[in-house]
Amino acid sequence: MKQFVLIFTAFVISLGVAAQGKSGNKEKGKNKQNQEQSADANSKGKGKNNNDAKGNKEQKEHDQKIWEGTYKNEGDGPKPSKNQPAKVREAFSRDYPNVQNVTWSKYRGDWTATFRNGVFTSTAVYHANGDRRDTRTPVPRQEVPRNILEEIFKRRPQTQQNEEVIKVELPEKNRHLFRFKEIINGVANYFFVDNAGKEVNYNY
Secondary structure, rough: HHHHHHHHHHHHHHHHHHHHHHHHHHHHHHHHHHHHHHHHHHHHHHHHHHHHHHHHHHHHHHHHHHOOOOOOOOOHEEEEOOOHHHHHHHHHHHHHOOOOOOEEEEEEEEEEHHHEEEEEEEEEEEEOOOEEEEEEEEEHHHHHHHHHHHHHHHHHHOOOOOOEEEEOOOOOOOOOOEEEEEEEEEEEEEEEEEEOOOEEOOOO
16 A cells, blocks of 8 residues: 555656646747747848838938039938928829839928839929929930030030939920039039030029
């Protein structure tokens, strides 16, 4: 009888130890899963932050290209905008119906929409009444007709040959300008020519 009690007691103790072991393993597994989920969330968060930083950098570089020469201090450039007039949004949707991601800003009283335009990045400029002023796109100089380039380099030899040109598309059908940069005595100067190669005055 005494042996039976001892055996039964040992059996009960062994069951308790086994149960504790399983419970401990479950807890360890749960903790490990939580750690993995937390690490995954942190990784995704870092990835999003990196993408946001990259996007902000690209936006800043784009703005510097298209507005170069129109302001002196960095803080005087375009400012992010969240609330655009309904007429401006409607006009942009009409002009560029297939655009998905748009970054809005405001500059010199106009609203600007920056977006991917094929292989390039463009900025469309709108007045408050919804009228489009122009659309600006940095393009390689190969996009400029060769005869225009050759004539410009003859007339203005200080024109920067290795820099991108700003193509300015106007609302009038098939009418656009090209903005070039030249360096004279160490000072940058900007000038516009139309699609016929004639120099024109254009306000910013």
